[in-house]
Amino acid sequence: MSDNQTQTTSDYGGKIVALAGGVGGAKLALGLYRYLQTKNRAKELAVVVNTGDDMEYLGLKISPDLDTVMYTLSGLANPTTGWGIQGDTAQALQMLGNYGHNNWFWLGDKDIGTHLYRSQGLREGKTLTQVTEEMRRALGIECELLPMCNEPVQTIVETEEAGKLAFQEYFVKRRAADTVKSLTFEGVEQAEITDEVCHALTDPALVVICPSNPYLSIRPILAVPQVRQLISSVSCPIVVVSPIVGGNALKGPAASNMRSLGGETEASALGVARIYAGFAQRFILDTVDAEQKGAIEELAYKVLVTNTIMKDDESKTRLAQEILEGCGLA
Amino acid sequence: MSDNQTQTTSDYGGKIVALAGGVGGAKLALGLYRYLQTKNRAKELAVVVNTGDDMEYLGLKISPDLDTVMYTLSGLANPTTGWGIQGDTAQALQMLGNYGHNNWFWLGDKDIGTHLYRSQGLREGKTLTQVTEEMRRALGIECELLPMCNEPVQTIVETEEAGKLAFQEYFVKRRAADTVKSLTFEGVEQAEITDEVCHALTDPALVVICPSNPYLSIRPILAVPQVRQLISSVSCPIVVVSPIVGGNALKGPAASNMRSLGGETEASALGVARIYAGFAQRFILDTVDAEQKGAIEELAYKVLVTNTIMKDDESKTRLAQEILEGCGLA
Numbered sequence: 001m002s003d004n005q006t007q008t009t010s011d012y013g014g015k016i017v018a019l020a021g022g023v024g025g026a027k028l029a030l031g032l033y034r035y036l037q038t039k040n041r042a043k044e045l046a047v048v049v050n051t052g053d054d055m056e057y058l059g060l061k062i063s064p065d066l067d068t069v070m071y072t073l074s075g076l077a078n079p080t081t082g083w084g085i086q087g088d089t090a091q092a093l094q095m096l097g098n099y100g101h102n103n104w105f106w107l108g109d110k111d112i113g114t115h116l117y118r119s120q121g122l123r124e125g126k127t128l129t130q131v132t133e134e135m136r137r138a139l140g141i142e143c144e145l146l147p148m149c150n151e152p153v154q155t156i157v158e159t160e161e162a163g164k165l166a167f168q169e170y171f172v173k174r175r176a177a178d179t180v181k182s183l184t185f186e187g188v189e190q191a192e193i194t195d196e197v198c199h200a201l202t203d204p205a206l207v208v209i210c211p212s213n214p215y216l217s218i219r220p221i222l223a224v225p226q227v228r229q230l231i232s233s234v235s236c237p238i239v240v241v242s243p244i245v246g247g248n249a250l251k252g253p254a255a256s257n258m259r260s261l262g263g264e265t266e267a268s269a270l271g272v273a274r275i276y277a278g279f280a281q282r283f284i285l286d287t288v289d290a291e292q293k294g295a296i297e298e299l300a301y302k303v304l305v306t307n308t309i310m311k312d313d314e315s316k317t318r319l320a321q322e323i324l325e326g327c328g329l330a
Numbered sequence: 331m332s333d334n335q336t337q338t339t340s341d342y343g344g345k346i347v348a349l350a351g352g353v354g355g356a357k358l359a360l361g362l363y364r365y366l367q368t369k370n371r372a373k374e375l376a377v378v379v380n381t382g383d384d385m386e387y388l389g390l391k392i393s394p395d396l397d398t399v400m401y402t403l404s405g406l407a408n409p410t411t412g413w414g415i416q417g418d419t420a421q422a423l424q425m426l427g428n429y430g431h432n433n434w435f436w437l438g439d440k441d442i443g444t445h446l447y448r449s450q451g452l453r454e455g456k457t458l459t460q461v462t463e464e465m466r467r468a469l470g471i472e473c474e475l476l477p478m479c480n481e482p483v484q485t486i487v488e489t490e491e492a493g494k495l496a497f498q499e500y501f502v503k504r505r506a507a508d509t510v511k512s513l514t515f516e517g518v519e520q521a522e523i524t525d526e527v528c529h530a531l532t533d534p535a536l537v538v539i540c541p542s543n544p545y546l547s548i549r550p551i552l553a554v555p556q557v558r559q560l561i562s563s564v565s566c567p568i569v570v571v572s573p574i575v576g577g578n579a580l581k582g583p584a585a586s587n588m589r590s591l592g593g594e595t596e597a598s599a600l601g602v603a604r605i606y607a608g609f610a611q612r613f614i615l616d617t618v619d620a621e622q623k624g625a626i627e628e629l630a631y632k633v634l635v636t637n638t639i640m641k642d643d644e645s646k647t648r649l650a651q652e653i654l655e656g657c658g659l660a
Contacts, residue, residue, distance in 0.1 A: 058446045059389055059453060091419055095443025099468045101450075109439040113425025116388045120431075123389060138429045 014204040014236065015046045015144075016329065021217020022053070022065045023082035023251050024243050025210035026072035031316030032208065033073055033143055035324065038317075045143035046200035047073075048227075050212070051128065052148075052155035052185055052220030053167045057105055058096075060115035061122055064168070065217065066132055066147055067114055074139035076110075082251070085110045104173045129194050144200060148221040149191035155220055158182045160260075167216070176253035179260045183215060185223045193226035201230040206327050211243035211308065213254040214275045215261050231279075237327050238280040240301075241319075242269040245286040245308060270295050277301075284308055284323060302326075344535040344566065345376045345474075346659065351547020352383070352395045353412035353581050354573050355540035356402035361646030362538065363403055363473055365654065368647075375473035376530035377403070378557075380542070381458065382478075382485035382515055382550030383497045387435055388426075390445035391452055394498070395547065396462055396477055397444055404469035406440075412581070415440040434503045459524050474530060478551040479521035485550055488512045490590075497546070506583035509590045513545060515553045523556035531560040536657050541573035541638065543584040544605045545591050561609075567657050568610040570631075571638060571649075572599040575616040580639075600625050607631075614638055614653060632656075 016036070018029050029047045036042045047069055054063045064083070071077040071085055078084045088108030097103050107115070114135070121131035127150040136145040157170040159178035170176060193201075201207075212218055222228045231238065244267050249255040255267035264271040269289045273296040283301040285293060286308040293303050304326050310316040324330040346366070348359050359377045366372045377399055384393045394413070401407040401415055408414045418438030427433050437445070444465070451461035457480040466475040487500040489508035500506060523531075531537075542548055552558045561568065574597050579585040585597035594601040599619045603626040613631040615623060616638040623633050634656050640646040654660040 058450050060446075085425075089419055089421055089439065091439035092422070092441075092443035092446065095415075095440040096447055099443070099447045099465055101447060109419065109421035109442070110425040111422075112439070112442055113422035113429070116390075116422065117426055117429045117431060120388050135429055 014202070015200045016044050016206045016208065016324070017200050017204045018045065018047045018208045018210050019212075019218055019221050020047055020065070020069055020210040021050045021212030022068040025049075025065070025212035025217060026069045026077070026082070027310040027316055028208065028210040028241055028320065029069055030072050030313070031310060031318075031320035032324075033141075034313060034317045035320040035330075037142070042142035043144075044205070046146055046196075047143060048146045048148055048197055048200065048221060050148055050217045050220050052153050052188075052216075052223075053171070054152065054154070055166065055168050057168075058107075059119070060107075060112070061119040062105075062115050063118065063128070063132075063147065066128075066145070067111070070114075070132070070136055070139065070141065070145055073136070073141045073143065073145065076139070084108050105168060106172075127194070129196055133196075144196065146194065146196050146200065148197065148227060149188075149224050150194055151187055151191040153188045153191055153220060153224075154186040155216065156184045156186055157216075158184070171216075171253075176256075180215070180253075180257055181260065183219065183261070185220050188220065188223045189225065191224045193224060193230065197227060198230065201227070201234065204234055204236050206236050206324070206329055207231055207234060207238040208323060209238065209240045209276065209280060211241045211250060213243060213249070213252055213257065214272060215254070215257045216252075237282050238276075239282040239284060239323055239327065240272065240276045240280045241284040241308060241323070242272045242286065242289070244269050244272050246288045250309075268292065273299050273301060282326065284319075344533040345530045346374050346536045346538065346654070347530050347534045348375065348377045348538045348540050349542075349548055349551050350377055350395070350399055350540040351380045351542030352398040355379075355395070355542035355547060356399045356407070356412065357640040357646055358538070358540040358571055358650065359399055360402050360643070361640060361648075361650035362654075363471075364643060364647045365650040365660075367472070372472035373474075374535070376476055376526075377473060378476045378478055378527055378530065378551060380478055380547045380550050382483050382518075382546075382553075383501070384482065384484070385496065385498050387498075388437075389449070390437075390442070391449040392435075392445050393448065393458070393462075393477070396458075396475070397441070400444075400462070400466055400469065400471065400475055403466070403471045403473065403475065406469070414438050435498060436502075457524070459526055463526075474526065476524065476526050476530065478527065478557060479518075479554050480524055481517055481521040483518045483521055483550060483554075484516040485546065486514045486516055487546075488514070501546075501583075506586075510545070510583075510587055511590065513549065513591070515550050518550065518553045519555065521554045523554060523560065527557060528560065531557070531564065534564055534566050536566050536654070536659055537561055537564060537568040538653060539568065539570045539606065539610060541571045541580060543573060543579070543582055543587065544602060545584070545587045546582075567612050568606075569612040569614060569653055569657065570602065570606045570610045571614040571653070572602045572616065572619070574599050574602050575638060576618045598622065603629050603631060612656065614649075 155167040
């Protein structure tokens with residue numbers, strides 16, 4: 001606890017910073033948000049979101065991970081898919097199809113409202129952080145929702161089967177079926193940390209690496225030079241929640257990525273622990289993987305074994321509470 | 331009938347060219363289209379549409395009159411409003427409203443599909459004529475649908491109450507309630523006739539000025555320098571269908587425009603006849619205005635008195651048939 005706790009928004013002297021990609025990350029972000037809301041502490045949370053998946057499509061500036069986290073935190077998310085908006089329709093998409101357009105990327109009608117608003121804001125010279133701030137406030141989200149940077153960064157996936165692909169081409173158009181050989185985050189070297197991310201990561205109370213894909217969702221965030229530098233120098237704990245449970249990714253291609261990118265023979269929580277070894281100090285391990293506890297502890301982690309499957313709001317909030325309790329922040 | 335009739339698409343040696351704005355023009359265009367379809371002659375029709383109302387809104391390239399005619403001819407139009415698509419929703423608009431956007435311009439979700447497709451085509455370097463051609467073919471429209479030009483032209487409405495307004499600001503945002511002092515068609519001097527409009531207007535069989543607002547819908551078309559020149563030199567009849575019936579505009583601000591722009595004390599079919607006097611040779615007068623027949627004939631028109639109210643498909647087709655019969659083209 002810092003001495004200046006009364007001058008910050010947090011009773012604990014700093015922000016609880018969650019690093020998140022899309023659906024998996026959004027679930028834990030929601031758990032943290034809901035738990036902190038019950039304590040009237042929602043403002044302590046800052047979710048820093050990957051924007052390497054962003055793309056321009058039909059002239060619309062689309063930020064899939066920001067949208068997923070925003071819809072999730074505002075209660076708008078489609079509970080079946082985890083992304084998109086509940087009850088959304090696809091009339092625009094149907095019309096585009098009538099004109100012969102190849103609709104490889106889903107655009108819900110409400111979703112398009114989000115994309116139009118964001119695109120217009122950026123066109124008017126606002127930063128992505130500013131437009132996101134406007135939107136999250138309008139949707140009643142009480143915590144901070146921060147893009148990893150304002151500059152466009154594009155995750156380029158080099159695959160065995162199809163060469164270099166823009167992220168959404170790999171992920172959506174080709175259904176993440178290709179073997180990934182390497183990743184580049186185009187533009188990230190020129191990206192600067194935003195004032196808002198810098199502020200959140202200055203003496204934070206906790207950094208949580210959400211159960212998002214370590215390669216495709218978390219690595220781009222950490223690839224923003226000053227972001228990695230700042231996180232590396234925090235004095236608070238950095239907690240990893242494994243996105244691999246029972247040898248499988250909860251969602252998406254993380255397991256296959258671990259084999260082709262991580263050089264692991266099998267996807268495992270231990271493999272995830274290896275990725276963040278020396279960087280993070282705490283690891284949240286699912287009970288089904290409890291036998292890996294010893295090996296992960298050997299990587300200098302303090303390990304909490306618990307049920308990490310977030311199937312409903314209650315389990316999300318409970319997991320968040322356990323994480324915060326483990327760090328004396330509940 | 332020309333000698334080269336077998337070499338053209340028309341049995342009559344040339345196109346039936348309809349000049350149209352939005353809802354009123356679209357109705358007669360549909361009548362002509364449906365009538366010619368029954369004769370397997372739909373390809374003889376070319377509808378040349380006002381694009382002075384076009385605007386960019388939220389980054390979308392919107393062509394309201396082209397859309398109205400296209401939706402009407404393809405059977406997609408909302409029969410209640412005359413514009414927009416039947417059964418369209420407004421989910422994107424609702425979401426934009428959630429973010430605090432001032433939704434002064436209606437955007438149906440299906441409509442947005444149209445705008446996204448058009449915007450993307452223009453961004454790829456296609457002309458408005460080319461994108462429109464793709465869309466009308468995709469929607470199964472068998473006649474030509476031609477923007478008046480490819481260059482952006484913007485109708486600027488100078489009003490007594492609010493000074494200079496972009497067209498949609500005058501028409502939609504302020505509900506056409508201001509008194510119009512003058513019009514300018516920004517960009518029209520630089521606009522060139524398109525190959526397609528030029529072809530349609532080369533030895534046409536008939537030119538029909540649809541019951542659209544003479545100032546706001548037809549004048550911009552005729553303001554394209556070569557279009558006016560070419561129409562002025564046709565040897566076929568030019569027929570005017572009055573948009574003023576019983577002293578009122580069938581739709582929109584035409585009656586008020588006739589007073590403030592046309593210097594008429596009252597809106598009337600005769601006033602419409604004055605606008606096109608010396609330019610057009612035939613006039614379609616509604617039976618309720620039959621007493622104006624003599625005065626209109628004095629302006630050197632051949633006048634056909636008939637019921638011009640197009641309340642359903644049958645009345646549209648019947649009016650079209652009467653117009654064509656009057657010119658020996660039925």
